[in-house]
Amino acid sequence: MTTVIDASIESDGSAAVPKGMNESQKSVTYGILQVAVVLAFLGIWELAAITKIVDPFFISSPTAVFAKAVDWIRDGTIYNHAIITLREALIGWVIGSVIGVLVGFVLGRVEPIRRVFVPLLHLINTLPRIALAPLFIFWFGIGELSKIILVVTIIVFIMIFNTYSGVLTVNNDFLLTARLYGKREWEIMREVIFPWIVPWIFVGLKLGLAWSLSGAVVGEFIAARGGIGYLIFNSASNLDNAGVLAGSVILLILAMVFFLIISMAEKALLKWRLPT
Numbered sequence: 001m002t003t004v005i006d007a008s009i010e011s012d013g014s015a016a017v018p019k020g021m022n023e024s025q026k027s028v029t030y031g032i033l034q035v036a037v038v039l040a041f042l043g044i045w046e047l048a049a050i051t052k053i054v055d056p057f058f059i060s061s062p063t064a065v066f067a068k069a070v071d072w073i074r075d076g077t078i079y080n081h082a083i084i085t086l087r088e089a090l091i092g093w094v095i096g097s098v099i100g101v102l103v104g105f106v107l108g109r110v111e112p113i114r115r116v117f118v119p120l121l122h123l124i125n126t127l128p129r130i131a132l133a134p135l136f137i138f139w140f141g142i143g144e145l146s147k148i149i150l151v152v153t154i155i156v157f158i159m160i161f162n163t164y165s166g167v168l169t170v171n172n173d174f175l176l177t178a179r180l181y182g183k184r185e186w187e188i189m190r191e192v193i194f195p196w197i198v199p200w201i202f203v204g205l206k207l208g209l210a211w212s213l214s215g216a217v218v219g220e221f222i223a224a225r226g227g228i229g230y231l232i233f234n235s236a237s238n239l240d241n242a243g244v245l246a247g248s249v250i251l252l253i254l255a256m257v258f259f260l261i262i263s264m265a266e267k268a269l270l271k272w273r274l275p276t
Contacts, residue, residue, distance in 0.1 A: 060241040068246040077231070078250060084227040085216050086254065088144050092151025093212035099152070100159020101201060107160065108167025109193075118164070125157045130218050137223045147219035147227075154215045155208040159201070166200025167193060202266040209258055213251060 021029065042062045048054045049061035056064075072078040107114045133150050140146035170193050178188045220229025228247050235243025 057239075058241065060245055064242040065245045065249060068240075068242040069250060072231075072246065072250075078228075081226050081228050081231045082250065082254065084144065084224075085213070085220065085229065085251075088147040088216040088219070088227065089151055089209075089212040092148040092215065093155055093208055095148070096152040096155025096212075097159050097205060097208060100156040100204070101163050103156070104160040104163025104165075105167060105189075105193075105197075108164040108197075109189075114164065121157065121160060125161075129153045130215070133219050133222050137219070142223040142225060147216045147224070150219045151212045151215040154211050158208045158211065159204045162200050162204030162207075163197060166197035169200075170196045198269060199266075202262065202270075205262055206259060209262065210255055213255055217251065 045059070046062050049056040049059060049064075069078070107118060129150060132153075133146075136146045136150050140149055174192050174196075175188060178192050183191065216227065217229035217232070220227035221233050224230040228251055232244050232247035235241075235247060
């Protein structure tokens with residue numbers, strides 16, 4: 001039996017957005033749908049708490065979470081803690097990204113080194129760095145340094161594997177053409193290889209950003225003098241679920257802001273590769 005598919009459904013299988021919309025209209029439509037989904041989720045959550053379908057003690061409520069976040073903003077509690085977490089995450093993210101890109105580039109370009117070290121790096125990457133957090137705190141103290149190092153150990157592997165995988169995908173025809181035109185090796189790296197792997201690097205940067213915040217927060221759970229993770233842990237210790245969720249939402253907002261910044265930078269750098 002043949003199934004007839006409505007012609008209004010576009011080739012990507014989307015039935016929610018009418019055919020014929022340009023990209024700008026699609027973006028607005030999908031944005032509205034995303035907001036609607038979030039509002040529906042919050043409404044169901046609030047209703048469940050009000051009607052006590054689920055005990056509010058366990059799930060809190062959107063209004064309680066919002067009230068807690070507002071209290072932290074008014075009394076200034078959140079600012080110092082947010083600065084600590086962001087400093088740990090961003091410093092670790094930058095250091096890990098730089099080291100990871102450099103190492104990944106070398107691995108992608110030098111086959112003997114790649115054959116020796118890539119299997120070892122995969123093996124080391126299986127070690128749960130989060131589980132090693134107590135050891136880092138024992139070595140480097142409960143201050144920010146231990147969290148920064150923890151973040152670096154997480155990010156560096158993400159960037160290594162993304163970068164060297166990108167280098168391996170460089171089109172050999174481009175390399176041969178560059179050499180035929182007499183390009184030196186450093187010119188080939190600058191003009192051919194690096195532009196090619198920029199998208200791979202940005203994928204790693206985006207993924208690493210989320211992991212950097214997670215790493216910093218987990219380190220703060222274990223031992224810290226401050227930070228959003230410290231704030232969440234204290235809220236959990238006091239059975240304050242609204243505080244736990246408020247801290248999590250603030251982390252989510254911070255991650256979204258930095259993700260948007262990276263996405264804008266990516267769009268600007270890759271404008272020559274994007275369809276107009």
